[in-house]
Amino acid sequence: MSGFDLDSQVRDFVRRTENFNEGLGPDAPLPEVRAAYDRMCAGFALAHPPGLRARDGVLHARNPERTLRVRSFATPDAIPGRVVLYFHGGGFIVGGLDSHDSICADLAAGAEVAVVALDYRLSPEHRYPDALDDAEAAYDDLLDSHQAVILAGDSAGATLAVALCLRLRRLGKPMPWAQVLIYPMLHPDVERAVGGPKADAPLLPAASLAGYWRAYTGDEPEPTTDPELAPLALDDFTGLPPAAVFAADIDPLAQDAHDYAAALEASGVAVILHPGHGLVHGYLRGRATSERIAEAFSALVSAVRGFAHSGHI
Template identity: 40%
Template sequence: MTPDYPTLIDAATWAFIRTTDAAYPPDTATLSIAEQRAIYDRMCSAFHRGYPAGVTATDRTFGGVPCRHYPGAKATVVYFHGGGFVVGGLHSHDDICAEIRATTGFHVVSVDYRLCPEHPHPAAFDDAVAATGAIAAELPAPLILAGDSAGGNLAAATAQAVGRNQALGIAGQILIYPGLGGNRNAGSYLTHAQAPMLTRDDVLFYARTRHAGAEPPPDPSFAPLSDSDFSGLPPTLAIAAECDPLADDAHAYAAALRAAGGKARSVTETGLVHGYLRARATVPRAAASFARITAAITAFAAGDWPFEDAS
């Protein structure tokens, strides 16, 4: 049954969707990579909200990977941007990272990992791991890994590769509407195959592009849900947008961590769509989710579990 999006999605979110579609048309994934990046960059510029008072940033490298550092104190957030591993960069989530810095007071480092198709998997994963290791060696622990969409994939894959049992001082992770390698022929991938902002066809396009063709056998560095061991991973908040083909991935990942004895909570953001972080100033539901994200970052850095249980 096709979801009743006019009922599920409120007026403020529909206004955000229309504004986004005007800047980034739904058929953008059918265009050339250069055209996609140009359109995405223009959209990001249109939504950029500037920096809160007192926030600054410096571009530099960590582990040989270009990054943007928003100086703070006490703890460090490592942020991986979304964009299907094809678009985005330091500019695309600049104001989001600046607001995380302003709200938490922590250092924030945005990682400018290599993009596809020029740099197929595992280039982005390798960059994420290298940057995280270098950040951990220089900036204050605890570290919190965070990312949206493709960036949520990288945060989870990095935690699974180098962050078990608080290695590198990684004390938590926040995965925001992440794509983690769930079954694309079941569940939300079918129910929300034609969702506003991201369709199942878009997901398939980005997966093909990441590998320049055929995907490899199950590989946790590409699809974190394909791992056989979810033990020792940091406390996790996995956030699903309700109207998103990727929604089930967040819940499946949190369930896998809990089954392995870890602390993990998954949340469905009612009526929200993929990419809603850009709506945090105009859509009350998105603003509430952003507040949930920054509160979890603060709690994880303090060693607290901000939920009643691990479910």
């Protein structure tokens, strides 16, 4: 953490997170990596807000032979007809319904809107575009029963949200109501931050991004021209829905968030960028122990509430 301007509470959050990975080397078996991630998520999980109902279920994606596991969260006063479809982070290789359970619960209660979290297929067992196919299928299913669907996600999940917007535009399908993105990975050169000033940022060193890329694509890292894999391979985002983009300033992916927000603005799309000063990748979990993270999470909830209840940023 040396060389980065972290306040004491964020430093404590980083240390606590790193403790869950103690003893895991760079070549640790995937089951051990997933188990450590699950323990970390459970260690930061909060009790559900009073009155919130969480329910596991499936979406059939307009195909009775194919089901997608989801978990829905809602309070009795949730605005009708609108829903947040949430894609969890985890580098496409870890995470699921439990990993982001309390995050989605707090988001649903705070924004007063139903949230549906998707358990998309993980890599390397399922390569690109399987996770994106699941995201599209879940979106199609929810759009059948809701007036508007807001896409949201963190890290790899935010990547899926933007990629899905581009796929929907390519296919001529209805656009989401809005996109809410937390520290997304979007640039076509996954190694562009290596050697840069944030390459050794805590919790997500730039060198680790290549491993996620290999797991997700099955290929060695190299710049891609596929925008549904790396959305910033494009520079025209005309017609995409309004966005709220949340960066973490001390994160090798920080520039991705800034570049995407600028590209949206240049394409005439309404966007607000939250730079996340003094924050690290994965900060959502620390909202109960850090005032700075709590403020960022409050801004996230406000953005979702604004989209859900008024349609405006």
